Amino acid sequence: MSKIEEALKKIRAQGNEGAQKGMIDTRRQLVKSADPSLESRPQHQIVRMSEPRSLSKTELINSRIIFPAMDDTEVVNAFREARTKILQATGGRNCSILVTSVSNTAGCSFVALNLAVAFTFDEARTALLMDCNIQHPAYHELMTGNPGPGLGDYLEDETIRVDQIIHPVGIPRLRIIPAGREPTPDREYFTSQRMLQLLKGVRERYPDRYVIMDSPPIMEAADTRILAEVSDYVLLVVPYGRSTEVQIAAAVKAIGKQKLLGIIFNDEPRLPKLLRLGRRQAGSAGS
Template structure:
């Protein structure tokens, strides 16, 4: 992996919810996360839903928080309390090729641990936002995005969020058996939308998903919006314990990855093994700011 200097910044803490079942609600909003409606109930481990409502720790609707808004000690205590309304089994993880510390596929686990370590060295130990894109469809950008986020969540003092920014062909929700009714585009489209409605537990400890949301014909307009910039800035600076991974459409087919990389700290390119020419790689890599481009990952 080729490493170059990039801009880094601290990040935020995340959310715990029930499976992403969204129900009807009377009043101003018609939809609300299932867990939001059941705060006083217990999950199967006997933990009140309110114990894993950490969305309020992330980004409030105003998105107006300055650096150091939350004490690190409070954050670490909240991370320890984070609960999963459901857990993916080891068989589930193996079937989906998701890394976890006890996995028998040590080679795969170690590759993502090594990638995580190199990125942490590059950032000087600071948390960061990173865009993951590919040279073509099927290259494995979503696979790398999810597993990189999962590797960051290995650390019990850290959390991670993976955001599905491939609005044309979102896939992370399907991989994680999540059926969201709302997501990123819904949040960006409505200034009063609550972040809690788009953060979903993945079944993986300390890892959350923001799904793509309603399909839109012009995704680039969402990513160039001030609200997207404001959202990512707030997410980056509020907490020092969260890593944000953005899964995007292939950089050769869409400007989305390039646009988002300007809002993030780093950009990474995924190459399909044996299916791409040096010229294609060079063209794809030059789409990113060289100060933010951290290198390539060969998948296959």
Template sequence: MTDHKNKIDDPPKGTEASPTATNKSTGETQGDESYWLKKKNELNGEGVPYSEWDDSRMLVPSSLELGPGAVDRYVISKQIVRMQEPRRLTRDDMDERRIIYPESKNQRMVNRFRDLRTRLLETSGGNNFTMVVTGASAGAGCSFVALNLAAAFAFDQSKTALIIDCNLREPSLNTTLDIQPEFGLTDFLDDSDYDIARILYPTGIPRLRLIPAGSQREIPAEFFTSFRMKQFLQAVRRRYPDRFIILDTAPITESPDARILAELCDYAMLVVPHGRVTPDLVEQAATAFNSEKFVGAVING
């Protein structure tokens, strides 16, 4: 969908058998559904109830321990259904926050994001991917587009989505979703022993998770150029073979973060505020990306 411009009309703001892996301490097979149900009532090493961190673990045995290509889609879909939702945003909550959902009264906006999702899936050949979303200028509505695109991917009950707030200067996603995070991305990147489950937050939207910016944000570029950031994105993608990962970043005209992160991701998308920037500025912002990764611009307004 290279060079495609999509207008968003909203103001900026198998078989019965399944693969198994044996748990070394218990001898139980992890592909067995009873294993996961049993784990619901157990604690991990940090004393956190399994129900609070299972969505960060439950896809690991089938995708990592059995190797590439051994993932059983039936097992994954059953695990996705069991993802815990400690809270659910109501329809009024979603409307107030301008977040799409299938039954929204604003079907025009829902269909815009569904169309955008379809075009991206065509580009990726139906495979999951990581994508940077950035604005052509401040106030372009990048976070609005990134969050709703992630929500559109989460419409599918067999898929999950993850949105990562990489706008370390002005993070906003946790406020939009009414989440008060204790930890986030920079905390994980700063500590090699950090458990990724500690920075994954349910959003109140089924099958959509958030990784907030984190508490340490002094020098963003140093976090994003670190080898640990590259490892983090690779690990998250391997753990979730059916998860689409969206990175919300600072405007490309104000920070190098989007360009840095785009080198680590599959795609990059530009959000252009309608009628507020010149064509030359848009072209300059678009050409900052690798042409093979740039999938196009979304006009928001």
């Protein structure tokens, strides 16, 4: 086992120990929302989440989105395994998970999107994918026609309601908040009460909703470190064989051991490459 693998093993063990406390502390900080569109919905309304259209098999493949019946079972099972480990770590409680990376080439958006999709395989759960990488949005191509307002619009304009920025994309039980327009650069939006209310509300809108937040690399954007503070957990995406021990250790330190849920080793952000996750495969994967 290499020094990197030994270090990551210790990091994961320490991180999981404090993860639950981190989620509880974060939830205590979130304030009650005055936006009626954020009110909790009964669980039985999950089945009523209508889809204007459903993505075809070809569209899913072209968009690099997993689905249960796809030929490459390895990649589907890798994301299912990631979902299972998250459910185990959280005790089955819904939460907000920030997905960040060591570098721009790690495939963070690919992982965030398909992790959210993996949660929707279970008909009793829903997922909301929030694009927090406002300067470099990743999911606008999934939106058909006029995508409408997104996260940046919501943070900039207080007249916009939360239900106006949540959009279907043709996948059952999955909703997306696109990046929207880039807010005014001289304001701290991610530390605002409005952002805290948003995170609290979108998670509690459905009791079984998992919020997956896509963000820039942790060491390259101050906004990502802010988002790590206000989210329940953080997943770190590492391009396997292309990151040093120093880079990974610096990213883990910036996240904090209490918030770090785990590390995902990703080969390349495209199908059908295998997503390498955690200790089970870290020892045998080649660089």
